[in-house]
Amino acid sequence: MLAIIGGSGLTTLSNLQITSRKVVRTPYGEPSCPLTFGTIRGRPVVFLARHGYGHTIPPHAVNYRANLWALHSEKVQTVVSVASVGGIRRDLTPGMIAIPDQIIDYTYGRAFTFFDSDATPVTHIDFTHPYCERTRELCITAAQKAGEPVIVGGVYAATQGPRLETAAEINRLERDGADMVGMTGMPEAALARELGLSYAAIAVVANYAAGRAGSAAGIRMEDVAKVLKGAMARVRNILEHVVEAYGG
Known part of the structure; x- marks a missing residue:
């Protein structure tokens, strides 16, 4: 089964025909919200809002272990994560969509593994x-079929949040090789790997990263919200084709 994890700007899937919701208990506590089961274009899918349906859980407080465990317990095999990012690389402008292929982890203090018990x-x-790579190709092909341009590849820098970065911090991330910056890419990707889940991300550029062109005067959240509203409509279009291809 395919699961979609929605981030900022995607707390619900308007094109999801809901059949049921389920509260899942895990050994790691409560997931962000009940799992929503339904269909898109007649194909089954599970949806989970990473920050909760009311978007009330900050990135550093998301129970990533419970979220991934809950999906795994419901026989999910493939996860497509949707996350908003700041664009560091010049061509990653607000509204663009990217399918990253690498991660640099700058987070700290998060529960980042299932293998931290003396019993394991x-x-x-x-x-x-x-x-x-198979799930990345699924997303890339779906975008092509949907007629939505995406940037293939890129290094995602996962930072702690919830504050945005300083211009100096973005300069450092760029020197490290990062192309985009977000707050939820880790430990989510690593936990998915530990559970044997096929995992890929669709990154939506919500704003220029701090200190980059267009953000010299600072980043306004109202501008970010406007960009995400338009871009998420394109993401939903891509996801329809992802679900259709996966179910086929």
Whole structure:
């Protein structure tokens, strides 16, 4: 089964025909919200709002372990994550959509693994390629079929939040090789890998990163909201084709 995790700007899927909702209990506490089951174009899908349906959970407080465990317990095999980012690279302008292929993790203090108990053996996962290439190709092909332009590839820098970054911090991320910056990419991707889930991300550029062209005077949240509103309509179009191709 395919699951979609929605981030800022995508707390609901308007094109999802809802059949049921389910509260899932996990060994790691409560997920962000009940899982929503339904269909898109007649194909089954599970939706989870990362920040809760009221968008009340900040990035650093999301229970990523419970979210991924809940999806895994419901026999989900593939996860497509939707997240908003700030554009660092010059061509990642507000409203653009990217399918990243790498991650740099700058988060701290988050519960980042399922293998931290004395009752479990030391376990290492290969994270050379943090996103599932098959699921990335599914998203890229879906965007092409939907007629929606996307930028293929890019390095996602995962920062702690909830504050946005300083211009100096963005300069550092750029020197490190980051192309875009967000707050929810980790540990979500690593936890998915630990559970054997095929995971890829659709990154929506909500704003220029701090200090970049167009943000010299600062980043206004009302501008971000306007960009996300328009871009998420395109994301929903892509997701329709993702679900159709996955179900086919």
